[in-house]
Amino acid sequence: MTNWLSSAAQRGEAIHDWLAPRRQASLRLLQESQWPTRKTEAWKYVPINVWERAELSTAVASNIEAEPIEGLNSFDIVIRDGQLQADTLAAAWPEGLQVLPLASAEAARLDWAQATFAQVKPERHLFGLVNDVLATDGLIIDVADGARIERPLRIVNIVNGGSEAHARVLVRVGSGAKVSIVEHYVGNQLSQSTGFAEYSIGTDAELEHYRFALQSGEAMHIGGSHFDLAERATLTSNLVAFGSRLSRVDMDINHKGEGAKALLNAIYLLDGKELFDLHSNIEHAVANGTSEENVRGIVADNSRAVFNGRIHIHRHAQKTLAELNNRNLLLSDRAEINTKPELEIYADDVRCAHGATVAEIDKKAMYYLQSRGIEREQAQIMLNFGFINELVDDMPNAVLAEWLRPQLRQRFAAMEVK
Amino acid sequence: MLSIKNLQVRVEDKTILKGLNLEVKPGEVHAIMGPNGSGKSTLGYTLSGRPGYEVEGGSVTIDGADLLELEAEDRARAGLFLAFQYPVEIPGVSNMEFLKAALDAQHKAQDKEPMSSRDFLQAARAACKQVNLPAEFLKRGVNEGFSGGEKKRNEIMQMLMLQPKICILDETDSGLDIDALQVVANGVNSQRSPERSFIVVTHYQRLLDYIKPDFVHVLSDGKIVKSGDSSLALELEQQGYAWLQDQPAPAGEE
Numbered sequence: 264m265t266n267w268l269s270s271a272a273q274r275g276e277a278i279h280d281w282l283a284p285r286r287q288a289s290l291r292l293l294q295e296s297q298w299p300t301r302k303t304e305a306w307k308y309v310p311i312n313v314w315e316r317a318e319l320s321t322a323v324a325s326n327i328e329a330e331p332i333e334g335l336n337s338f339d340i341v342i343r344d345g346q347l348q349a350d351t352l353a354a355a356w357p358e359g360l361q362v363l364p365l366a367s368a369e370a371a372r373l374d375w376a377q378a379t380f381a382q383v384k385p386e387r388h389l390f391g392l393v394n395d396v397l398a399t400d401g402l403i404i405d406v407a408d409g410a411r412i413e414r415p416l417r418i419v420n421i422v423n424g425g426s427e428a429h430a431r432v433l434v435r436v437g438s439g440a441k442v443s444i445v446e447h448y449v450g451n452q453l454s455q456s457t458g459f460a461e462y463s464i465g466t467d468a469e470l471e472h473y474r475f476a477l478q479s480g481e482a483m484h485i486g487g488s489h490f491d492l493a494e495r496a497t498l499t500s501n502l503v504a505f506g507s508r509l510s511r512v513d514m515d516i517n518h519k520g521e522g523a524k525a526l527l528n529a530i531y532l533l534d535g536k537e538l539f540d541l542h543s544n545i546e547h548a549v550a551n552g553t554s555e556e557n558v559r560g561i562v563a564d565n566s567r568a569v570f571n572g573r574i575h576i577h578r579h580a581q582k583t584l585a586e587l588n589n590r591n592l593l594l595s596d597r598a599e600i601n602t603k604p605e606l607e608i609y610a611d612d613v614r615c616a617h618g619a620t621v622a623e624i625d626k627k628a629m630y631y632l633q634s635r636g637i638e639r640e641q642a643q644i645m646l647n648f649g650f651i652n653e654l655v656d657d658m659p660n661a662v663l664a665e666w667l668r669p670q671l672r673q674r675f676a677a678m679e680v681k
Numbered sequence: 682m683l684s685i686k687n688l689q690v691r692v693e694d695k696t697i698l699k700g701l702n703l704e705v706k707p708g709e710v711h712a713i714m715g716p717n718g719s720g721k722s723t724l725g726y727t728l729s730g731r732p733g734y735e736v737e738g739g740s741v742t743i744d745g746a747d748l749l750e751l752e753a754e755d756r757a758r759a760g761l762f763l764a765f766q767y768p769v770e771i772p773g774v775s776n777m778e779f780l781k782a783a784l785d786a787q788h789k790a791q792d793k794e795p796m797s798s799r800d801f802l803q804a805a806r807a808a809c810k811q812v813n814l815p816a817e818f819l820k821r822g823v824n825e826g827f828s829g830g831e832k833k834r835n836e837i838m839q840m841l842m843l844q845p846k847i848c849i850l851d852e853t854d855s856g857l858d859i860d861a862l863q864v865v866a867n868g869v870n871s872q873r874s875p876e877r878s879f880i881v882v883t884h885y886q887r888l889l890d891y892i893k894p895d896f897v898h899v900l901s902d903g904k905i906v907k908s909g910d911s912s913l914a915l916e917l918e919q920q921g922y923a924w925l926q927d928q929p930a931p932a933g934e935e
């Protein structure tokens with residue numbers, strides 16, 4: 264154990280809230296954990312040492328505001344530097360929706376929350392353990408059986424410069440219920456944060472999910488969104504990531520009930536020296552599940568994208584349909600993409616397709632467009648943005664898609680072809 | 682209008698243009714002929730700003746301004762147009778989207794209002810008709826799966842839409858059937874005006890029967906080795922290029 268991990272474990276031991284008994288197992292695992300090295304497969308491409316070496320200075324007094332997204336009409340709940348902002352919980356919630364601080368007596372009385380904590384996410388994710396042990400604040404969201412919540416909930420997770428922050432979100436979508444949840448992460452100055460969310464999606468329930476991992480610059484973030492799907496549950500998840508000094512997201516989708524359907528669309532756009540690492544894992548534990556994963560990214564300059572896409576089809580998960588594809592566009596010789604599909608298939612009657620491609624920019628086509636007076640930035644977008652735009656077009660919420668589109672275009676237009 | 686002085690151009694580590702001079706005045710039509718590999722396309726690419734074409738010496742001005750320091754898109758906006766010998770296929774971008782973006786960009790550069798979609802569509806359809814391309818080609822990917830002749834007509838169609846001041850046609854006649862040749866020639870002739878100039882690169886006298894050039898130049902080994910009027914093209918057709926080897930270089934060349 265290194266200093267950072269042992270200090271995290273020590274701090275964790277001193278916490279005595281209602282989740283303390285639930286944290287014990289994670290605490291023990293954390294105490295046994297080693298700091299990852301270059302040989303640790305799960306962290307192979309991540310310069311994880313910058314996390315340990317970071318010297319956070321609270322002198323950096325940025326204070327990012329949570330801007331509403333125009334036209335979205337969402338309930339915005341703000342977590343700032345790991346602290347839930349109580350005033351943002353004052354909304355008049357619609358019937359069937361309960362939103363509580365993690366650190367509240369009411370939350371402690373929810374059996375499902377007790378049973379869900381640390382049970383959806385994978386057991387051994389090092390920073391998941393850190394979050395298990397240290398996240399004393401966050402949110403509990405409960406959507407009652409059959410409730411259909413029209414307005415999206417947006418959790419704005421702000422981490423300012425100098426902060427170390429650990430936030431946790433637990434969500435239950437009751438059977439037959441429907442809800443849309445946006446996890447929106449921002450921050451650009453030197454900071455360290457973990458943000459994990461666990462979702463339990465009930466029978467015939469529907470979750471529309473977004474994770475906007477828009478940390479940039481020096482903000483280091485490691486987090487994950489993890490989903491358990493009951494029978495015939497439907498999950499549509501959309502991940503959008505910018506890279507930063509260190510940015511890692513894990514997405515786990517567990518088919519626990521038969522006939523569930525999951526779609527995960529992910530976009531990453533990286534420039535400069537940014538890094539983004541996506542690990543996805545789909546567990547088809549039961550029969551008749553469907554999963555589709557479209558992961559697409561553009562990497563420029565000195566940046567690096569890591570994608571590890573695991574699909575695990577268990578022995579009894581017959582008639583599973585699983586698709587995974589990863590498409591990348593490389594804008595410079597120095598940018599890197601490490602992409603690895605990992606298929607483990609133990610059932611014989613399944614359909615599973617996967618593929619990964621890395622394309623380079625067509626310089627001749629760029630020149631042809633420019634020779635007609637079209638400027639470089641626009642030519643670049645016309646030629647190479649289509650495959651990203653397709654995933655934006657696919658977002659079920661048109662307001663969010665239109666909010667993102669210009670930001671993504673701008674980020675891409677600023678990238679240089681080298 | 683276009684003034685090329687002692688132009689020397691290298692591609693990778695090969696020097697291709699070795700001191701080329703050419704003066705093009707408004708309204709003139711210049712034909713450039715010459716053996717394969719002599720540097721004709723290189724001249725067109727260099728003028729239009731293709732990356733990788735390194736100017737090692739000489740100058741090019743357009744209406745007195747330095748052309749060579751402009752980006753490719755700014756050269757187009759300054760009125761230069763190259764009809765490619767090998768037009769590029771761009772699946773995923775429709776011909777229509779491409780043409781509209783090009784036109785909007787040029788209008789913007791000229792501080793003009795963008796064309797309305799309706800006017801644009803009308804003009805694009807008319808241009809297609811003029812070069813005998815069905816209007817459905819507007820919906821297809823740029824040059825995607827077009828036949829050789831269709832690609833060439835598509836180049837002329839763009840020229841009709843963009844109304845450039847200096848048009849460089851690089852072997853636009855090769856690969857065209859007899860009717861298409863006439864269509865292309867008519868397209869060019871319809872654009873001839875006292876303000877607009879053409880540089881027509883060709884291997885065949887036939888095109889020059891339709892488009893009467895004011896001057897004919899022979900480009901050989903990176904230089905213009907002979908210039909004359911349209912009768913020179915006929916001479917070349919009969920005698921080939923070999924006899925030029927023994928000719929003294931025209932005045933103005935080193």
Ligand SMILES: Nc1ncnc2c1ncn2[C@@H]1O[C@H](COP(=O)(O)OP(=O)(O)OP(=O)(O)O)[C@@H](O)[C@H]1O
Pocket residue numbers: 692693694695697715716717718719720721722723724766
């Ligand atoms: N990228 C390159 N690397 C090396 N040589 C090149 C490159 N591009 C062009 N060349 C060479 O430059 C010379 C001139 O080519 P260019 O295309 O200008 O000839 P051209 O006169 O247009 O010939 P054609 O009549 O066959 O079209 C050729 O010998 C060609 O092989």
Ligand SMILES: [Mg+2]
Pocket residue numbers: 721722723766851852
């Ligand atoms: Mg040529």
